[in-house]
Amino acid sequence: MSEPQKRRPAWRPFVHAGRVLILVAIALIIHLAATLHAPAHDGPAPVLDIAIVQKLFPTADHVADDGTVKDAANATLGRVLQTSPAGDKAIGFSGPTNVLIGFSTAEKISGLAILSSRDTREHAREVERHAPFLHSLDGLTRDEAIRQTDIDAVSGATLTSLAMIEAVQRRLGGGQKSLKFPDLPKLGIVRKLFPAAQSLEPDEIYPSLLIVKNGDATSLGKILRTSPAADNLVGYQGPTEMLVGLDNQDIIIGMALVRSYDNEPYIDYVREDEYFLNLLNGQSIYALPETDLRELQIEGVSGATMTSQTAATGVYYAADDMLQSYLARNKADEKDQIRLRERDYKTIAVVIVGVLLAFSPWRGKPWARIPFQIVVFVYLGFANGDFVSQALLVGWAQNGVPWKLAIGLVLLVGAALALPIFTRTNVYCSHLCPHGVVQQWTKRRIKWQWKPSKKLLPWLKAIPSVLLAWVVLVAAARWSFSLVDIEPFDAYVWHIAGWGTIGVAVVGLVASLFTPMAYCRFGCPTGALLDYVRYNGKSEFWTRRDWVAVGLLALGAVALLF
Known part of the structure; x- marks a missing residue:
């Protein structure tokens, strides 16, 4: 009778699985190393190199903290935005690219430039050499650039160049910060619309839309700031920031004036006019951009006609800007879906x-x-x-x-x-x-x-x-x-x-x-x-x-x- 066959150790079938796990562990270490050195998505943008800014504005001397580009005489040439960290989710061949977006003083795109890239060096370099691509969005407004789909990618760097456009669109689809009204409204003003308000939380998609919560963190409704959408609307002497109160169904329940660059007593006239502040009550904020201002026949507050009419127009600007941001985010979400070319x-x-x-x-x-x-x-x-x-x-x-x-x-x-x-x-x-x-x-x-x-x-x-x-x-x-x-x-x-x-x-x-x-x-x-x-x-x-x-x-x- 032959000797019994030697039993195979029970652990042997798991050796091959262990090899795969080793490979996965190495990949995780590489990912962790990149994560530890990557900029946070809600953190500050990297510091600008003026030499790269000069590719878009040849006479640029310095860039202000708000992105405004100035020449040596301190004259405004335009402004710049960079896509990182907001656009870092757009992965090209092997990584994201931080793109500098130039805007003219007319708020039209004047060119793109690569600030830095975590994509393959050769692919990024090929895009840098391709001037027609870097100027493919020239002359477009922010909203037009977001909707742009007919882009000629750079041959040999197709994925890198397409990811750059996606990063630009992601960045332009986000909210803009106001320079004229940088601070959140005080709770005292918010309580004119929501007496039980205890905290404000910016909306994830449109930061100028604030979720109002009580002491139990329950949502009472929302506050829409007209800034920065209406920052360029000038009344008698300057812009005015209004708050638009919305219930949880996005129906307007009232308005309040926060701050204005106009003169007293015009501001107080608007601030205290209950008829004017409740003029839009009962309307959906999303339907407001489709309404003709002339249909409402807003005559303005007596003694502050220009200030009040400009403030009311700002509400329409803010409603339209918020709607466009949501539409842009929907387009960005569509981009997150797999699309076959x-x-x-x-x-x-x-x-x-x-x-x-x-x-x-x-x-x-x-x-x-x-x-x-x-x-x-x-x-x-x-x-x-x-x-x-x-x-x-x-x-x-x-x-x-x-x-x-x-x-x-x-x-x-x-x-x-x-x-x-x-x-x-x-x-x-x-x-x-x-x-x-x-x-x-x-x-x-x-x-x-x-x-x-x-x-x-x-x-x-x-x-x-x-x-x-x-x-x-x-x-x-x-x-x-x-x-x-x-x-x-x-x-x-x-x-x-x-x-x-x-x-x-x-x-x-x-x-x-x-x-x-x-x-x-x-x-x-x-x-x-x-x-x-x-x-x-x-x-x-x-x-x-x-x-x-x-x-x-x-x-x-x-x-x-x-």
Whole structure:
């Protein structure tokens, strides 16, 4: 009778899952490192560089705290806004871009400029060189820019440029802060409309709409400030801020005057006129912008006609501005939904065909394999520049996944990562990587071939692990090194590629002429990562590669802490 078979340890099936968890943990460290150094979404905008402001206003000398651009004689040239941190949710190829928006004195956009970018260096640089794109919104008002949809993206930096426009629209869709009436109204004035008011809470979408609460934090209604929407309406000598009281159904219940730049006693005449202050009662604030002011026949307060009529007009301005802000936010929410473009449809089709081919008996047939390789090389490589790279993966780990801008690319990365884990097949490296395709074409094309010695082979195989360690260190420590330079993939988008990535591409392809798949075997950190998580016959055993992965995790943790 044969000896009983040795029972397999119960923990072995979990070894492979542990590898995936190590990868997730490294991604979380990279994300945490980026989060700790990123500006808060409700924090101050980064400090402006006057040299960049001068790209939009060549004679600019300084920028005031409110964004007003002045020349050396202190004359106003216009104003600027920057999209960060409000627009940082707009992720391009691998991260957000902080865009400077210039406005003329007529409140028309006069140009865009890049202040800083967490996107790939080459993509941001290509956008900077593309003047027609940076001036594609020129002459538009804030509302027109928000509604703009027909944008010509920058070739080679499509995702980066589209994300920049999204960041601009997100920034312009937010509320503006008043410079003439910067302070919240006092509770004493608010209590003229809501006697039980104890606190005010700005609305998330339109900050000039204040939620009024009692001592139990129960909503009593809302207060709409006419500032800053009506700050440019001048009565006798200046603007007036009014409060419009709204019940919980957004019906007007009264008005109150807060402060005015007009003269006494005109202000008191308006402040004490009950008929005027209750003139709009019973109307929906959302229906007000559609009403013709002449229909209401507002004659104004006797003795303060100009002040009161201007104050009433300001209510209409504020109601319209609030409505437009809500409509703009709805458009921004629509942008958050996944939208397929022609580029996405094509990329998704290539990915699906590649996956089906990888698992079909036709995968080795030249009549099926070669035409598909040509499609991958031309479309994913040169037309789109769609590669799974360390720069891309790190950028997404740091800033988030651009679901709505690049769902096709997201599907490509998802297939690259998930299929090796669950199917044992590294579909990306074998079928969907354009650089892998080129190496398959160059394999054994010359007679003389070089085979590494047994002593040299382990050192060559260690190169991808060393590169992965460098990637983790750069990402976790937030160093400024561009990770595109360690891989050849940006070389396919040749008009934006740097010399580092071109050099890696050329050396790798020349080496593949003498050693089959040289770069894939001895130089590719992304391929090594995908191969590490690939399920195979040895996946239940803890190996030296696992210790390397644990070392990378520890390296990332140390870089994060120090």
